[in-house]
Amino acid sequence: EAQVTQNPRYLITVTGKKLTVTCSQNMNHEYMSWYRQDPGLGLRQIYYSMNVEVTDKGDVPEGYKVSRKEKRNFPLILESPSPNQTSLYFCASRTIQGNSYGYTFGSGTRLTVV
Amino acid sequence: LAKTTQPISMDSYEGQEVNITCSHNNIATNDYITWYQQFPSQGPRFIIQGYKTKVTNEVASLFIPADRKSSTLSLPRVSLSDTAVYYCLVGDKGQAGTALIFGKGTTLSVSS
Numbered sequence: 001e002a003q004v005t006q007n008p009r010y011l012i013t014v015t016g017k018k019l020t021v022t023c024s025q026n027m028n029h030e031y032m033s034w035y036r037q038d039p040g041l042g043l044r045q046i047y048y049s050m051n052v053e054v055t056d057k058g059d060v061p062e063g064y065k066v067s068r069k070e071k072r073n074f075p076l077i078l079e080s081p082s083p084n085q086t087s088l089y090f091c092a093s094r095t096i097q098g099n100s101y102g103y104t105f106g107s108g109t110r111l112t113v114v
Numbered sequence: 115l116a117k118t119t120q121p122i123s124m125d126s127y128e129g130q131e132v133n134i135t136c137s138h139n140n141i142a143t144n145d146y147i148t149w150y151q152q153f154p155s156q157g158p159r160f161i162i163q164g165y166k167t168k169v170t171n172e173v174a175s176l177f178i179p180a181d182r183k184s185s186t187l188s189l190p191r192v193s194l195s196d197t198a199v200y201y202c203l204v205g206d207k208g209q210a211g212t213a214l215i216f217g218k219g220t221t222l223s224v225s226s
Contacts, residue, residue, distance in 0.1 A: 102160025
């Protein structure tokens, strides 16, 4: 089944403790992206990657890092999480070839930083 | 990306047809119109995409008038499981790196 898999689904952590949220897609998509969703603010892009070793900042990159060493994986790294990073996070992917249509989103990771 | 305007919420009953209209006055020549559905605590799911006239798939229809300044998502015979938030997005299909601006979407509530 074609899908984007995020792990973990739920995570509670303490301020300052480094964490990584993994994202993996099995569709050979070139493009991958991370979003956070907050009440009243909608979905906002954090980082995106057009292909392996190519990443760029989205609208709200502060406090986050990403890497794209393999085509299928795009982990989101919080070096020193803070409570304002408590949010629902989504990873998305799509191909940039041909007549592709939609983005495929993961099921989400609900992060709580205390 | 062109800005979109949708109703904040809509109510319907099971079995009815629901039409959600999206306004995008500043749509560019290369822009496509895409609709996503999102259930609580789940990622958005692609529903349908179109450029002009009418597009239909197994889930919905998308009507786009000649001036392309608006579009209407039509959900035939909705059920309780269609209760969700629906987002209208406008952008160039080829620009994969462009951020998807979801806005607040339309919350559809279907009752029995």
